[in-house]
Amino acid sequence: MKRVTSFLSSALAVLFVAVSVVPVSAATNQTSSGGPSSSTGLSIQPRKNYVVNPGQTVTDRLQVGNLDERAELHVTFRVIDFTYGGQGGSPKLSLAQNAPPTPWSLRPFMKLPDSVTVPAGQTTQFSYSISIPKNQGAGSYYSAILYQATGGNSGNVALNASGVSLVFVSVPGTVNEKLGLQKLGAYASPNNGTTGQFVYIATSAPEMIGYLLKNSGNVTESPSGSITLKDMFGRQVNTIGKTNGNQALALLGQARLFTTCIESKQTQVQSLGGTANVTDTSCVKPHLFPGRYTVSLDAFYGQNGNQTHEINATAHFWYLPWWFILAVILVIAVLTVVIVWGKRRLASVIRGTTYRTGFGIRRKR
Amino acid sequence: MLLCCGLFFGGHATAVVRFEPRSLYINSSVPGAATTYKVTMAYTTQTAVGSLDMLFCMDPIPYDPCVAPPGLDVSGAQYSESGSAPDTGYTLQTESPNHILLTRNPAVVVDGSQVTYTFDNVVNPTDTSHSFAIRLSDYASPSGSANMQPDGSIGVNDLDTIDLGSVLAQVGEGIEIETQVPPYLTFCINHTVEPDCSSTEGEAYTDLGTLDPSKPLTTTSQMAVATNAINGYSVSINGITMAAGTNVINALTVPTVSAPGNNQFGINLRANTSPNMGADPDGAGSAAVISPSYDVPNEFAYNDGDTLVSADSVAIGKRFTISYIVNSSPNIKPGVYTTTLTYFAIGNF
Numbered sequence: 001m002k003r004v005t006s007f008l009s010s011a012l013a014v015l016f017v018a019v020s021v022v023p024v025s026a027a028t029n030q031t032s033s034g035g036p037s038s039s040t041g042l043s044i045q046p047r048k049n050y051v052v053n054p055g056q057t058v059t060d061r062l063q064v065g066n067l068d069e070r071a072e073l074h075v076t077f078r079v080i081d082f083t084y085g086g087q088g089g090s091p092k093l094s095l096a097q098n099a100p101p102t103p104w105s106l107r108p109f110m111k112l113p114d115s116v117t118v119p120a121g122q123t124t125q126f127s128y129s130i131s132i133p134k135n136q137g138a139g140s141y142y143s144a145i146l147y148q149a150t151g152g153n154s155g156n157v158a159l160n161a162s163g164v165s166l167v168f169v170s171v172p173g174t175v176n177e178k179l180g181l182q183k184l185g186a187y188a189s190p191n192n193g194t195t196g197q198f199v200y201i202a203t204s205a206p207e208m209i210g211y212l213l214k215n216s217g218n219v220t221e222s223p224s225g226s227i228t229l230k231d232m233f234g235r236q237v238n239t240i241g242k243t244n245g246n247q248a249l250a251l252l253g254q255a256r257l258f259t260t261c262i263e264s265k266q267t268q269v270q271s272l273g274g275t276a277n278v279t280d281t282s283c284v285k286p287h288l289f290p291g292r293y294t295v296s297l298d299a300f301y302g303q304n305g306n307q308t309h310e311i312n313a314t315a316h317f318w319y320l321p322w323w324f325i326l327a328v329i330l331v332i333a334v335l336t337v338v339i340v341w342g343k344r345r346l347a348s349v350i351r352g353t354t355y356r357t358g359f360g361i362r363r364k365r
Numbered sequence: 366m367l368l369c370c371g372l373f374f375g376g377h378a379t380a381v382v383r384f385e386p387r388s389l390y391i392n393s394s395v396p397g398a399a400t401t402y403k404v405t406m407a408y409t410t411q412t413a414v415g416s417l418d419m420l421f422c423m424d425p426i427p428y429d430p431c432v433a434p435p436g437l438d439v440s441g442a443q444y445s446e447s448g449s450a451p452d453t454g455y456t457l458q459t460e461s462p463n464h465i466l467l468t469r470n471p472a473v474v475v476d477g478s479q480v481t482y483t484f485d486n487v488v489n490p491t492d493t494s495h496s497f498a499i500r501l502s503d504y505a506s507p508s509g510s511a512n513m514q515p516d517g518s519i520g521v522n523d524l525d526t527i528d529l530g531s532v533l534a535q536v537g538e539g540i541e542i543e544t545q546v547p548p549y550l551t552f553c554i555n556h557t558v559e560p561d562c563s564s565t566e567g568e569a570y571t572d573l574g575t576l577d578p579s580k581p582l583t584t585t586s587q588m589a590v591a592t593n594a595i596n597g598y599s600v601s602i603n604g605i606t607m608a609a610g611t612n613v614i615n616a617l618t619v620p621t622v623s624a625p626g627n628n629q630f631g632i633n634l635r636a637n638t639s640p641n642m643g644a645d646p647d648g649a650g651s652a653a654v655i656s657p658s659y660d661v662p663n664e665f666a667y668n669d670g671d672t673l674v675s676a677d678s679v680a681i682g683k684r685f686t687i688s689y690i691v692n693s694s695p696n697i698k699p700g701v702y703t704t705t706l707t708y709f710a711i712g713n714f
Contacts, residue, residue, distance in 0.1 A: 039565075040553060040554050040555050040565065041551070041552070041553030041554075041555075041558070041562045041565055042551070042552060042553070043549050043550070043551040043552075043562075044549070044550050044552075045547050045548060045549060045550070046548055046549070046550040046592060046594045046596075046598065046711070046712020047548065047594060047596070047712045047714070049493075049537055050537065051394050051537050063547070065549075065551075067551060067553055067562040067563070068553075068564075068565060069563075069564065085672065088675070088677075088713075089596055089597070089599075089677065089713035089714045090599035090601075090672050090675055090711070090713055091599070091711055091713070091714060092670070093601070093603075093670075093709065093711070095603060144711070146709075148707075156570075156571060156572050156573040156582075156607070156691075156701075156702065156703050156704070157570065157571045157573065157584060157586075157689060157703070157704055157706065158570040158703070158704070158705040158706070159554055159555070159570060159586055159705075159706055159707075159708065160705065160706070160707040160708070161552060161553065161554045161588075161707075161708055161710075162707055162708065162709045162710070163550060163552055163709075163710050163711075164709055164710065164711040164712070165712070166711070166712055166714060168714075170537075191654040192652070192654075192677060193677060194654045194675055194677055195654075195657065220714075222496065222535075224424075224425055224496045224498070224533060225424075225425060225426060226424065226426040226429055239428075239429065241424050241426070241429050242424075246595050246596050246597075246677065246678055247494060247495060247496070247595065247596070248596060248713075248714065249714045251714065282651070282652075298426055300425045300498065300531055300532075300533050301533065302388065302389070302532065302533050304389070304390055304391055304394065304534060305388060305389075305390035305403075306388055307385065307386045307387065307388045308385075308387050308388055308389065308530070308531065308532040308533055309385075310385075310530075310531075
């Protein structure tokens with residue numbers, strides 16, 4: 001018995017020592033080669049719009065596609081709220097689990113499944129519903145469906161991919177609509193309006209016109225109209241027919257910036273008799289002469305059954321390229337020299353003569 | 366002198382409203398459906414009116430050429446009116462599938478009194494991506510405007526026109542209309558991806574190694590995005606910075622160069638030389654732009670919830686390489702520092 005105990009103790013001691021001398025390997029900078037164990041590539045529908053009467057339920061289907069040809073896509077769903085992130089159209093998501101619903105939230109009214117698994121390379125549809133209560137007031141309501149793809153859950157940096165579908169519901173009825181114009185004018189942007197600023201004096205020809213509208217109503221608004229550009233002689237330089245070609249929305253409470261090209265690649269090609277690529281909406285340098293320009297905005301907005309509102313406004317900007325400024329300075333300098341020289345010359349002529357009223361100029365003898 | 370005065374004269378915007386009130390009610394917003402339209406309006410100028418013109422166009426501006434909304438048809442419209450004389454008493458005369466003329470013997474209208482003109486059996490447009498308008502104008506002559514151009518526009522100083530105004534509407538998306546190609550947004554992220562997301566390689570996680578105050582730990586991943594939606598997309602990033610329990614490595618809130626020996630965590634989406642890693646965006650899509658904070662080579666930043674990339678219109682596949690750096694100070698608390706970053710691809714509004 002003592003031998004067995006001694007043997008077991010020795011065996012355990014050897015085992016303990018063997019384990020303790022095995023080194024803790026530092027994690028190496030590694031990524032495994034080959035395909036992923038679960039897909040992180042998905043295709044979704046980015047936006048849905050509905051008109052739903054109070055007391056009505058609508059049921060619809062959404063598609064989610066698995067872009068990976070080898071791995072399954074596991075997606076969990078969650079309805080979250082969003083608002084505007086600034087003056088643009090990028091939503092700001094409310095991701096906190098216990099976030100209180102926004103006044104325009106659809107979360108209480110939406111039902112959708114918890115999750116779905118999409119086979120490799122396939123597309124799956126799932127049903128969901130929106131039920132608007134009987135006593136719900138008219139206006140705009142919106143939330144987002146979050147598709148969370150299960151990605152990495154180990155390593156120092158784990159990556160997850162998520163898609164988001166925006167869902168907008170309009171409950172018809174008498175609504176409060178109010179868009180207020182805050183700014184209008186030439187807009188300088190290096191990237192087709194994603195970032196930029198209004199300019200009043202432009203040294204290079206501005207490519208865009210921008211206008212900022214503040215939405216103080218209880219419905220999302222998508223104004224429509226046109227902008228006219230005239231030079232300082234009143235001649236019409238250009239009429240921009242689609243001031244909101246992308247049907248961009250001003251969310252509740254948002255001061256939304258709408259921009260449009262003075263001349264676009266599409267219109268330039270079409271004016272030459274060609275067929276424009278509709279995916280290319282970039283601006284081109286307009287053909288402007290130096291001077292003062294007048295921008296006139298005529299924009300409309302209004303919900304179904306509600307009064308149509310119109311915004312008429314004008315603003316101005318100057319286009320003064322550096323070569324023009326230099327030319328003006330040069331002309332002024334030359335005129336100054338001519339005038340000064342002329343005055344000195346005249347003065348020297350007068351000094352060399354006697355001038356008396358009634359007697360004219362007489363040379364000094 | 367005039368130039369100087371003009372320079373100091375600040376541009377300002379003023380708002381003017383013309384012809385109101387006016388509104389349009391459409392009983393059903395289903396594209397292509399036959400439904401009822403109700404135009405409610407009040408005459409502004411109290412004078413003899415013989416005709417009321419309603420021209421259905423994509424554009425509400427009466428001076429622009431009129432493009433008929435695709436699919437719209439008013440040629441079968443049946444007309445009725447509610448209101449008081451002398452604002453009523455019209456008969457319907459359909460000029461074309463997008464043009465209605467209400468005509469009568471001229472009579473002086475009542476200023477500010479609202480009247481509703483109802484048209485049954487109007488076929489809705491089929492284009493759900495854009496609003497459309499009814500351009501309203503009234504004339505003394507029962508024959509409408511003698512000066513309307515063949516393209517439907519009227520002159521800015523047209524003497525025939527008494528009052529003007531347009532009303533807007535938009536048809537909504539039908540539910541499960543199988544014949545339409547729905548807008549899509551595709552997104553993928555992994556160690557490496559193809560610009561069209563047709564394949565990805567690697568795993569969606571990276572082990573960076575052991576923190577070293579003398580040099581940064583670096584890694585890259587790639588993502589690709591595309592959409593045919595007219596409003597484009599945004600990609601945002603969410604997650605806390607590198608942390609080991611309550612010990613964190615500070616995220617760089619503004620674009621900052623890599624400085625070994627300091628606690629730093631940041632990313633960018635450009636090709637870098639210091640450290641040497643990453644790549645500029647590639648792929649055919651030109652509409653997408655990187656947010657300024659992440660668009661500077663050799664400078665890194667990270668803020669939870671930031672938008673990394675956005676496109677304001679249709680954008681075909683573009684691939685972005687995300688470069689990550691982690692620097693640590695010599696006295697950083699020991700632990701396994703990790704973070705989980707979630708990238709959200711969202712359609713813009």
